Every structure is written in C-alpha cells, then in structure tokens.
Amino acid sequence: MKLLYAPINTRVKFFSVENAPALTAKLNQYGLYRGDSLSVVRMAPLGGPLLVQVNGREIALGREIAEKIIVEIE
Amino acid sequence: MKVALIGLPNCGKSTLFNQVAGYKAETGNFSGTTVKFTESRVRVAGKVIDLVDLPGAYTLQSGSPAELEASRYLDSQDVDVIINVADATQLASALSLTFELISFQKPLILALNMVDEAARMGLHIDGEGLARELGIPVLPLVASKGRGVKGLFIMALEEGKKDEREEKGQNQEWNAEEGHRQAIELTKKFVTQGERFSSWRDRLDDVLLHPVWGYAILLSILFLFFQAVYGIGKLTEPPLLAFFDAVTKGVLAPFTQGSLVAELILGILQGIAAGIAIVLPYLLPFLLGLGLLEDIGYLPRIAFLMDALMHRIGLHGKAIVPFILGYGCNVPAVMSTRTLEEPRDRYIAAALATLVPCAARLAVVFGLVAFYLGSVAALGLYLLNIFVIALTGRILSNLLPDVTPGLILEMPTYRVPTLKNVFNKAWFRMREFVVEAWPILIAGSAVLALLNYFGFAYIFNYLVRPITWMMGLPVEVGVPLIFGILRKELSLVMLSQALGTADFSAAMTSTQMVVYATFVMFYLPCLATLSVLKRELGTRAMLSISALTVLIAFLAAMFVRGLMLL
Structure with a gap:
C-alpha cells in the first residue's frame, strides 16, 4: 500500500518507490532507504505533509511523496 | 595541519566549530543550512591548525553538488585529518557516512556528539567496541558544553602525524543500501537501549504539531x-x-x-x-x-x-x-x-x-x-x-x-538553545x-x-x-x-x-x-x-x-x- 494511506502509529516497511528513481535517490540523501522500518506519527491538516518516524529520527514528507512510496505492514 | 569536520545535518559540528573558532559558523536546524565551507585558523592544545566546517550530508554519494565538493575536498592533499561528528542518538544514520569516510583512507576520528542526550534517552553506547570494529578512534563529545573538545583535537593532532595510508584494497563498489544495512547492524551490536527518561520534549510535538x-x-x-x-x-x-x-x-x-x-x-x-x-x-x-x-x-x-x-x-x-x-x-x-x-x-x-x-x-x-x-x-x-x-x-x-x-524535511529533537550560538x-x-x-x-x-x-x-x-x-x-x-x-x-x-x-x-x-x-x-x-x-x-x-x-x-x-x- 502507499505510505500515504498507512495506518497511524503502525510499523511498516519501506518496500519501493513507484516510478520515480530520482525520488529514491533524494530519499537516500535524507537517510531513508528501502527496507527501513517506518511509522507514520501524524499528518498535518489541510492536505499537509506526514510526519514519519524512521531509525530514531522524525522526517516530514509531503503527501505527493508519500503517495509514491510503497510500504507493507510488518 | 588541516582538519575537516564532516557529519550529518544537525549533528552539532558547527557548534563544535564555534567552540574553537568563535564567531564564524552558522548552526541551522534546516537540513543543509551550512551550505558553504567555513574555514578558520585556530589554536588547539597549543598547536595551530586550519579547521574546516563542511556542509552537512547524509551521504557523499548521492550526486548533489554540495556533496561532490565535500567529497573532492576530503580526498585532496589539503586535508590531513577528518573528524566525523555524529549525533550519538542517531548512530544508525550516522554510520553510513562513516563507512564512506573510511574508504578515503585518511586519518579519521568518529566523534560521538550529544552523548548527554543519549544518556538521557537511556542509550548505552559501547565506544571501545565500536572503535575496534571500525578500526578508528571513537570519542565522546558534548560540543554545546565544550566537553571532550580538547581531547578530540589532541587525538586529531596525533592521528595527523601518523603516516599510515595502508592501501586497504581499493574502493569497492559502494552500495548505499548495503552500507546502510551494515550501519544498522553495527548499531544494534554496540548500542543498547536502557531505561528511557521520558522527557517533556517528546510530548512537545503532540501540542506544537496538533491540528488545532x-x-x-x-x-x-x-x-x-x-x-x-x-x-x-x-x-x-x-x-x-x-x-x-x-x-x-x-x-x-x-x-x-x-x-x-x-x-x-x-x-x-x-x-x-x-x-x-x-x-x-x-x-x-x-x-x-x-x-x-x-x-x-x-x-x-x-x-x-x-x-x-x-x-x-x-x-x-x-x-x-x-x-x-x-x-x-x-x-x-x-x-x-x-x-x-x-x-x-x-x-x-x-x-x-x-x-x-x-x-x-x-x-x-x-x-x-x-x-x-x-x-x-x-x-x-x-x-x-x-x-x-x-x-x-x-x-x-x-x-x-x-x-x-x-x-x-527532518524534524530535529528540541534542544535548549545555547545563547552563545x-x-x-x-x-x-x-x-x-x-x-x-x-x-x-x-x-x-x-x-x-x-x-x-x-x-x-x-x-x-x-x-x-x-x-x-x-x-x-x-x-x-x-x-x-x-x-x-x-x-x-x-x-x-x-x-x-x-x-x-x-x-x-x-x-x-x-x-x-x-x-x-x-x-x-x-x-x-x-x-x-x-x-x-x-x-x-x-x-x-x-x-x-x-x-x-x-x-x-x-x-x-x-x-x-x-x-x-x-
């Protein structure tokens, strides 16, 4: 499923990125890699970004990005 | 002697730079705020060195221009010692970069910054074990309070004198994902989670990022x-x-x-x-x-x-x-x-x-x-x-x-502001x-x-x-x-x-x-x-x-x- 629709506070595994190799590289640049275990902490209202916890850090991701990240529940 | 500071964004290396160099560098909590090099001649432990503060990066391999510059610089003749500053509370993220730096085959020291935070979070880090495994010195640091700074530079001066450039086999094909996995492995091995002192800081975002x-x-x-x-x-x-x-x-x-x-x-x-x-x-x-x-x-x-x-x-x-x-x-x-x-x-x-x-x-x-x-x-x-x-x-x-x-955008942990900064x-x-x-x-x-x-x-x-x-x-x-x-x-x-x-x-x-x-x-x-x-x-x-x-x-x-x- 897409990260955007993952349930809150549930551990999911970063599986792949849909159709956007540049995005994968960009995510790597921020320390986010395939196989990482994430969990969505909260979502900003008004269509704003998601706050995701990964490897002990918290990263905000825009919705358009979360829509391209495919995850599976652990 | 020229010493370069490198580490992830928000790891505190600019704070470290400030401690020894004074009014010159910026500490920003936006990823990549330190986008320019900052250099200063400083006096540490009785000796004069050139200290360089490089832009924060999660990796040097993604191809971004700032990283390419940093990479080129580190590889050059100029740099004698590399100090890899890492946030001790985010070791897994930091170690990927450490592996990349090791491959430069220059004297390298891993400075674990914010060990006070780590302790507060109940993390116990086996620094010696980590040093043995990585093959480089690993030292604790609390840059914002100046603790461990002198010891760090004394070690840097020593390492800089050594002339060991053993050809540790050429650069293997660097696989970012593999390095990342190794980093996580290592962290699991040398960092144990103990009793966590839950602080009000964790709760802060519940309020500050609340929808209303x-x-x-x-x-x-x-x-x-x-x-x-x-x-x-x-x-x-x-x-x-x-x-x-x-x-x-x-x-x-x-x-x-x-x-x-x-x-x-x-x-x-x-x-x-x-x-x-x-x-x-x-x-x-x-x-x-x-x-x-x-x-x-x-x-x-x-x-x-x-x-x-x-x-x-x-x-x-x-x-x-x-x-x-x-x-x-x-x-x-x-x-x-x-x-x-x-x-x-x-x-x-x-x-x-x-x-x-x-x-x-x-x-x-x-x-x-x-x-x-x-x-x-x-x-x-x-x-x-x-x-x-x-x-x-x-x-x-x-x-x-x-x-x-x-x-x-990364949301860093809230920190008590340092007025000096x-x-x-x-x-x-x-x-x-x-x-x-x-x-x-x-x-x-x-x-x-x-x-x-x-x-x-x-x-x-x-x-x-x-x-x-x-x-x-x-x-x-x-x-x-x-x-x-x-x-x-x-x-x-x-x-x-x-x-x-x-x-x-x-x-x-x-x-x-x-x-x-x-x-x-x-x-x-x-x-x-x-x-x-x-x-x-x-x-x-x-x-x-x-x-x-x-x-x-x-x-x-x-x-x-x-x-x-x-």
Missing part, C-alpha cells in the same frame, strides 16, 4: 515575534534618529548651509543614519529571535504546519518566515529566503516578501490614508495587499515550474548587512543629495510623469517617489515638501491619496532591500523583481483608482 493547538500556538508565537521585533524597533528608532539629528547638526556647523560640501556631508550622514537607525532597530532583534527559534528547533515545525497553505501560493512551508518578517522590514525578510534550497523558491519568496508592506510603508499608509480617510480605508488597502501577494504567488509559480518533488549567528548575519548593504545606502544617499543640490531633483518629476499622469497624481509626486527608494518614509516626508503643505487634504483629493498610498505600498523595495536582493539572488533577479513590483504597483494603483471613481 499547533496553529493557535504558531500564530501566537509569530505574533509575539513580530510584536517584539516591531516593538523594539519602534522604541529604539526615534532616539537613534534624534541622536543622529544632533550629530548632523554638530558636524555641519562649520560649513556654510546649503553649500555643496554641506549637502554632500548631509547626504552621507543620512545614509549612515538610515543604516543604523532604521534597519538595526529591526534587524538585530529579528536576527536574535530567529536564531533562538532556529536553535530550539522550531522552524522545521513551522514549515510542517504551513506547507499545505504555502502550496496554494506556489511555495513551500519554509517560505512562511520571510513573509512574517517582511511586515517589520524587508531586509531580514529577503535574507531569510536563504533557508530555501531551490533557487526558484528563493526567487518567488523574495519577490513576494518585497511586496509585503514593511513598517516604513505602514507609516505612509497610516499617515495618508488612515489619517484622512479613516481606518477602514487603511484596512482595505492591507487586505488588497494580501490578495495581490497571493495572486502574484500563483502567477509566478505557474510561470516558474516547481522542481521539488515535495517537502522532505544564537549571538554568534545573529552577529554573523548582521555583519553581512553592514558590509554589503550599508555602503550602498550611503552612496545612494550622497548621490541624491548631489542631485538635489544641483537642482536636478525636479527632473524626476518629468521622468516619471507618464506614470504619475496615468494615475491621476499631481506632477510633484515624482520627487518623493524617487526619494522613497532610499527610505520608504521619505515618500511621505518629502511629499509635504513637494506639495508645499503638511495638510495633504489641501493638495490632494481622496482618490489621489489612496492611489498614491497604493502605489507606495507595492513599488520598488528600498535601497537596502535592493542591495540585499542583489547579494542573495543576483543582479538579474534584483532587476526583474524591481520591475515586477513597479508593474504590480501601477496595476494596483490603477485598479484602486478605478474603484474610487465608481
């Missing part, structure tokens, strides 16, 4: 921030101006009034006064306040909350800060666009920030419209302003395509204005004084006559408008001179007053802002933004004129 309270608090904080900057400015500006008036009188006393020399000196003094008495009262409190918010870690939260709204006008969450500041003074507003990564975003944010009416323009609107036509009219103008800014944002963002895939950063940025923008103010002021003396000022009236005629304004407004470029207040102050009366209602109709105020509200940023624009975005951007503001000012003024005539 988060915004309420954000608004209050921004309001307070703005009030503080604006309030301090309003308080310190009059005495400073008065002081300068006195100084001016004193300096001019020996010269014949109205002589060329007197006018020239007057112009120069006015330029100096403009810098000290107008921008400093606003700029300094702003820089301190911003530095404080930055150090605490609140700025990324603002971006998080405002991102969706900013998208509607074609920008991202981080761009909210320039807007708020613009209401006090455009100079710090433009300077703060630096935190946006994409040049396209910086351009749009700066353009919109210059459309925001600063305190000086406020004075014009009040002095003219609110005074003679009531506060409702003034409020109307302000609302028009916001509408125009939003519209301009939409148009600009449609014309300049958005390159970013969307927001990716805040002051350092404010000072560093203040210095930029003093060195870059101020001389231009002085020169501009001197030029205008000369023009005035030789009686050429009236030429301005004719130069801009086509525009002023179309707006239905009296011909005399040309001079105040041109002088308004130097300081916005002058467009009001000199208006009375130009019209020959301080009672504007005697010389201008209501329509003319509103049209004039509208035009002043939008047109051309002041000279100080123009010079900061040039510095931040380049000359072309400065010129195009200037043209844009004049165009918008004209259109808005005509629109308002049309409305009034109905």
Whole structure:
C-alpha cells in the first residue's frame, strides 16, 4: 500500500518507490532507504505533509511523496 | 595541519566549530543550512591548525553538488585529518557516512556528539567496541558544553602525524543500501537501549504539531515575534534618529548651509543614519529571535504546519518566515529566503516578501490614508495587499515550474538553545548587512543629495510623469517617489515638501491619496532591500523583481483608482 494511506502509529516497511528513481535517490540523501522500518506519527491538516518516524529520527514528507512510496505492514 | 569536520545535518559540528573558532559558523536546524565551507585558523592544545566546517550530508554519494565538493575536498592533499561528528542518538544514520569516510583512507576520528542526550534517552553506547570494529578512534563529545573538545583535537593532532595510508584494497563498489544495512547492524551490536527518561520534549510535538493547538500556538508565537521585533524597533528608532539629528547638526556647523560640501556631508550622514537607525532597530532583534527559534528547533515545525497553505501560493512551508518578517522590514525578510534550497523558491519568496508592506510603508499608509480617510480605508488597502501577494504567488509559480518533488524535511529533537550560538549567528548575519548593504545606502544617499543640490531633483518629476499622469497624481509626486527608494518614509516626508503643505487634504483629493498610498505600498523595495536582493539572488533577479513590483504597483494603483471613481 502507499505510505500515504498507512495506518497511524503502525510499523511498516519501506518496500519501493513507484516510478520515480530520482525520488529514491533524494530519499537516500535524507537517510531513508528501502527496507527501513517506518511509522507514520501524524499528518498535518489541510492536505499537509506526514510526519514519519524512521531509525530514531522524525522526517516530514509531503503527501505527493508519500503517495509514491510503497510500504507493507510488518 | 588541516582538519575537516564532516557529519550529518544537525549533528552539532558547527557548534563544535564555534567552540574553537568563535564567531564564524552558522548552526541551522534546516537540513543543509551550512551550505558553504567555513574555514578558520585556530589554536588547539597549543598547536595551530586550519579547521574546516563542511556542509552537512547524509551521504557523499548521492550526486548533489554540495556533496561532490565535500567529497573532492576530503580526498585532496589539503586535508590531513577528518573528524566525523555524529549525533550519538542517531548512530544508525550516522554510520553510513562513516563507512564512506573510511574508504578515503585518511586519518579519521568518529566523534560521538550529544552523548548527554543519549544518556538521557537511556542509550548505552559501547565506544571501545565500536572503535575496534571500525578500526578508528571513537570519542565522546558534548560540543554545546565544550566537553571532550580538547581531547578530540589532541587525538586529531596525533592521528595527523601518523603516516599510515595502508592501501586497504581499493574502493569497492559502494552500495548505499548495503552500507546502510551494515550501519544498522553495527548499531544494534554496540548500542543498547536502557531505561528511557521520558522527557517533556517528546510530548512537545503532540501540542506544537496538533491540528488545532499547533496553529493557535504558531500564530501566537509569530505574533509575539513580530510584536517584539516591531516593538523594539519602534522604541529604539526615534532616539537613534534624534541622536543622529544632533550629530548632523554638530558636524555641519562649520560649513556654510546649503553649500555643496554641506549637502554632500548631509547626504552621507543620512545614509549612515538610515543604516543604523532604521534597519538595526529591526534587524538585530529579528536576527536574535530567529536564531533562538532556529536553535530550539522550531522552524522545521513551522514549515510542517504551513506547507499545505504555502502550496496554494506556489511555495513551500519554509517560505512562511520571510513573509512574517517582511511586515517589520524587508531586509531580514529577503535574507531569510536563504533557508530555501531551490533557487526558484528563493526567487518567488523574495519577490513576494518585497511586496509585503514593511513598517516604513505602514507609516505612509497610516499617515495618508488612515489619517484622512479613516481606518477602514487603511484596512482595505492591507487586505488588497494580501490578495495581490497571493495572486502574484500563483502567477509566478505557474510561470516558474516547481522542481521539488515535495517537502522532505527532518524534524530535529528540541534542544535548549545555547545563547552563545544564537549571538554568534545573529552577529554573523548582521555583519553581512553592514558590509554589503550599508555602503550602498550611503552612496545612494550622497548621490541624491548631489542631485538635489544641483537642482536636478525636479527632473524626476518629468521622468516619471507618464506614470504619475496615468494615475491621476499631481506632477510633484515624482520627487518623493524617487526619494522613497532610499527610505520608504521619505515618500511621505518629502511629499509635504513637494506639495508645499503638511495638510495633504489641501493638495490632494481622496482618490489621489489612496492611489498614491497604493502605489507606495507595492513599488520598488528600498535601497537596502535592493542591495540585499542583489547579494542573495543576483543582479538579474534584483532587476526583474524591481520591475515586477513597479508593474504590480501601477496595476494596483490603477485598479484602486478605478474603484474610487465608481
């Protein structure tokens, strides 16, 4: 499923990125890699970004990005 | 000996740099704020070394220009020792970079920073075991408190003397994902999670990023921030101006009034006064306040909350800060666009920030419209302003395509601010204005004084006559408008001179007053802002933004004129 629709506070595994190799590289640049275990902490209202916890850090991701990240529940 | 500091963003390496080098580096909580190299000759443990603070990076392999530069630099002859600063509470993220650095085969030390935080979180790190496994020295550090700094540099000096460049087999094909996995393995091996002292800091985001309270608090904080900057400015500006008036009188006393020399000196003094008495009262409190918010870690939260709204006008969450500041003074507003990564975003944010009416323009609107036509009219103008800014944002963002895939921003842990850092950063940025923008103010002021003396000022009236005629304004407004470029207040102050009366209602109709105020509200940023624009975005951007503001000012003024005539 897409990260955007993952349930809150549930551990999911970063599986792949849909159709956007540049995005994968960009995510790597921020320390986010395939196989990482994430969990969505909260979502900003008004269509704003998601706050995701990964490897002990918290990263905000825009919705358009979360829509391209495919995850599976652990 | 040259020592390079490298590490992830927010790991504290700039704090470390500051500890030994003093007032030179910036500590930012936005990923990648330290985008330039900072270098300084420092004295540590009795020896003199060259210390270099490299941009923060999660990896050197992604191909971003900053990272390529850093990578090239580290590999070069120049660097003798590399200190890899890592946030001890985020070891897994940090170790990937450490592996990459090991492959450079230069003396390398891993400095685990913020071990106090780690302890607070209940993390126990086996530094010796890690050192053995990695084959490099691993030392603890609390940069913000200066603990472990001396020991770190003593070790650096020792390592630098060693001449071991064992060819540890060439660079294997570096696989980022593999390195990342190894990093996680290693972390699991050497870091154990003990009893965690749950702190109020963890709870903080529950409130500060709350869908309702988060915004309420954000608004209050921004309001307070703005009030503080604006309030301090309003308080310190009059005495400073008065002081300068006195100084001016004193300096001019020996010269014949109205002589060329007197006018020239007057112009120069006015330029100096403009810098000290107008921008400093606003700029300094702003820089301190911003530095404080930055150090605490609140700025990324603002971006998080405002991102969706900013998208509607074609920008991202981080761009909210320039807007708020613009209401006090455009100079710090433009300077703060630096935190946006994409040049396209910086351009749009700066353009919109210059459309925001600063305190000086406020004075014009009040002095003219609110005074003679009531506060409702003034409020109307302000609302028009916001509408125009939003519209301009939409148009600009449609014309300049958005390159970013969307927001990716790390929310660092909240930290108790270090006043030393805040002051350092404010000072560093203040210095930029003093060195870059101020001389231009002085020169501009001197030029205008000369023009005035030789009686050429009236030429301005004719130069801009086509525009002023179309707006239905009296011909005399040309001079105040041109002088308004130097300081916005002058467009009001000199208006009375130009019209020959301080009672504007005697010389201008209501329509003319509103049209004039509208035009002043939008047109051309002041000279100080123009010079900061040039510095931040380049000359072309400065010129195009200037043209844009004049165009918008004209259109808005005509629109308002049309409305009034109905």
